[in-house]
Amino acid sequence: MLSHRVYDLTVTTQLKPLQEWVGEVAELTRPDRIHWCSGSEQEYRQLIDQMLGDGTLLELNQQHYPGCYLHRSDPTDVARVEHLTFVCTEDEEDAGPNNNWKPPEEAKRMLQDCFSACMRGRTMYVIPYCMGPLESPYARCGVEITDSPYVVANMYLMTRMGDAALARIERDGNFVKGLHSTGELDPDRRYIVHFPEELTIMSYGSGYGGNALLGKKCHALRIASYQARSEGWLAEHMLIVGVQSPGGETHYLACAFPSQCGKTNLAMLIPPEGYEDWKVWTLGDDIAWMHLDAAGQLRAINPEAGYFGVVPGTNRKTNPNAYDMIEADTIFTNVAVTADNQPWWEGKDTGEPVLDWVGNPYDGANGPAAHPNSRFTVSAKQNPCYSELADAPEGVPISAVVFGGRRSELAPLVFQARDWAHGVLVGAGVASETTAAATGQVGVVRRDPMAMKPFCGYNYGDYWAHWLSFANRSDRLPKVFHVNWFRRDGDGRFLWPGFGENLRVLRWIIDRCAGRIGADERPIGYLPRPGDLDVNGIDVSDDTLNQLLSVDSGQWRDEVDEIGKYLASFGDRLPPELGTEHDRIRRALEA
Numbered sequence: 220m221l222s223h224r225v226y227d228l229t230v231t232t233q234l235k236p237l238q239e240w241v242g243e244v245a246e247l248t249r250p251d252r253i254h255w256c257s258g259s260e261q262e263y264r265q266l267i268d269q270m271l272g273d274g275t276l277l278e279l280n281q282q283h284y285p286g287c288y289l290h291r292s293d294p295t296d297v298a299r300v301e302h303l304t305f306v307c308t309e310d311e312e313d314a315g316p317n318n319n320w321k322p323p324e325e326a327k328r329m330l331q332d333c334f335s336a337c338m339r340g341r342t343m344y345v346i347p348y349c350m351g352p353l354e355s356p357y358a359r360c361g362v363e364i365t366d367s368p369y370v371v372a373n374m375y376l377m378t379r380m381g382d383a384a385l386a387r388i389e390r391d392g393n394f395v396k397g398l399h400s401t402g403e404l405d406p407d408r409r410y411i412v413h414f415p416e417e418l419t420i421m422s423y424g425s426g427y428g429g430n431a432l433l434g435k436k437c438h439a440l441r442i443a444s445y446q447a448r449s450e451g452w453l454a455e456h457m458l459i460v461g462v463q464s465p466g467g468e469t470h471y472l473a474c475a476f477p478s479q480c481g482k483t484n485l486a487m488l489i490p491p492e493g494y495e496d497w498k499v500w501t502l503g504d505d506i507a508w509m510h511l512d513a514a515g516q517l518r519a520i521n522p523e524a525g526y527f528g529v530v531p532g533t534n535r536k537t538n539p540n541a542y543d544m545i546e547a548d549t550i551f552t553n554v555a556v557t558a559d560n561q562p563w564w565e566g567k568d569t570g571e572p573v574l575d576w577v578g579n580p581y582d583g584a585n586g587p588a589a590h591p592n593s594r595f596t597v598s599a600k601q602n603p604c605y606s607e608l609a610d611a612p613e614g615v616p617i618s619a620v621v622f623g624g625r626r627s628e629l630a631p632l633v634f635q636a637r638d639w640a641h642g643v644l645v646g647a648g649v650a651s652e653t654t655a656a657a658t659g660q661v662g663v664v665r666r667d668p669m670a671m672k673p674f675c676g677y678n679y680g681d682y683w684a685h686w687l688s689f690a691n692r693s694d695r696l697p698k699v700f701h702v703n704w705f706r707r708d709g710d711g712r713f714l715w716p717g718f719g720e721n722l723r724v725l726r727w728i729i730d731r732c733a734g735r736i737g738a739d740e741r742p743i744g745y746l747p748r749p750g751d752l753d754v755n756g757i758d759v760s761d762d763t764l765n766q767l768l769s770v771d772s773g774q775w776r777d778e779v780d781e782i783g784k785y786l787a788s789f790g791d792r793l794p795p796e797l798g799t800e801h802d803r804i805r806r807a808l809e810a
């Protein structure tokens with residue numbers, strides 16, 4: 220007979236709904252112990268030691284990488300799993316064709332079965348966390364229950380968690396519920412399930428970042444986007460960056476790119492040669508929560524407090540800030556190691572791998588040494604260009620919203636939407652060539668409106684209507700732009716140098732926001748005129764610049780037709796205004 224363990228929760232919180240929920244979860248999952256996370260450094264150290272002891276973490280070379288550890292995930296568990304990610308609303312239409320759906324009751328039955336006694340022999344960790352600065356009216360809280368100490372350590376680096384978050388939760392009286400177990404890591408019993416109407420997440424069978432650190436994609440995007448719609452704000456897959464010009468004026472930009480289009484690099488950009496007197500400040504590299512303030516200004520906070528960044532490709536040229544930042548106090552997941560136990564990844568220009576990401580001897584024959592989706596987890600405070608406003612409760616005023624994608628053809632380096640409604644269409648038209656961040660095929664163009672395809676927690680049609688509604692609430696909304704750093708020439712070479720040089724494009728965007736510079740009006744929007752973009756000192760010829768800014772009407776008509784077909788698939792949930800905007804562009808391209 221099973222012994223009946225009694226879990227005493229009254230000592231931990233006075234908040235009844237939290238007590239009750241933790242109690243119910245414990246009854247269901249039957250852990251040996253319950254640990255309420257305080258969020259102290261000592262607790263973090265203890266968890267690290269425990270994981271070093273049982274092999275969950277491996278110590279990296281402490282001379283060169285102090286406080287850095289390596290975690291090797293299960294080889295079948297290396298990325299988000301979109302086909303196993305569900306949004307379970309009462310009405311299927313509310314989840315929309317952009318989400319996988321199951322009836323909530325059916326999903327719960329399935330999950331009850333998975334979670335039943337799944338924590339036997341394990342410790343159940345209760346992590347109160349706050350997404351956003353603790354004192355911000357824009358922040359929202361959650362509690363994640365997990366049986367993974369790796370998740371706790373990552374949440375410690377990525378969020379404001381522990382006692383201070385619990386105090387806020389007790390003040391607010393409400394929180395998002397997130398239940399996670401790594402289960403048996405069986406790909407056939409892996410489900411990432413959201414119940415937006417109940418502000419609840421249940422994730423089973425994966426230990427990988429986006430599936431398991433529930434504060435990030437599950438809460439701060441899928442659940443928050445749903446919550447944001449009912450409360451009148453926006454939860455977006457956007458980096459937030461501050462660009463300070465030599466005169467001292469700082470503009471804040473919120474930029475949405477699909478996974479692995481260089482969001483972290485742009486957020487941490489280092490001004491290139493010739494731009495030494497410019498400064499770039501990072502607010503966030505992945506998620507922005509944006510609210511209109513009383514004056515109608517859109518303001519953004521970063522709900523996260525750390526980065527879960529893609530490692531391969533990081534080096535002193537592509538992202539020197541990140542390269543320095545991850546030399547201490549970083550958890551690496553699925554990188555390779557060198558003979559002297561330093562982390563190694565493709566694109567790192569020093570050292571050589573001797574063990575691949577699985578831990579096998581590396582001989583170069585079986586693919587890359589580091590997994591293409593290997594990651595670093597690090598506190599944002601370690602970023603040398605961490606903005607002092609990253610902790611400001613009121614967030615930062617956004618001058619420009621920038622969409623982008625990885626397109627080897629078609630999309631010019633930069634263009635500006637005519638107005639907000641056109642900007643919403645530009646966002647809805649985002650598409651990108653796929654990469655390794657999600658499982659599936661690499662290199663195919665997929666539609667990824669607002670870069671939210673995997674993350675929008677409700678019907679895209681309703682989401683666009685929500686975006687459009689901001690025009691009725693403010694007449695000082697940010698300007699909207701689209702960029703493409705990835706255009707290639709006929710031989711497949713990138714036309715634009717990218718990285719730090721992207722600041723030249725941001726400069727044009729800022730000048731447009733400040734009303735300091737004119738533009739060419741074209742059917743797809745406003746483009747820089749010859750001479751408007753500063754290409755002094757870089758190897759971009761007039762001819763290359765012309766190619767970068769060229770708009771092929773035939774190709775664009777096809778693209779706009781594709782977008783039209785895609786939008787039509789949302790049926791009567793598609794806001795008519797978006798259809799009107801689409802037809803306007805289609806006609807302009809015809810003319």
Ligand code: OXD
Binds near residue numbers: 299478479505527657
């Ligand atoms: C991420 C992603 O991990 O977008 O940020 O996939």
Ligand code: MN
Binds near residue numbers: 456478505
């Ligand atoms: Mn992301």
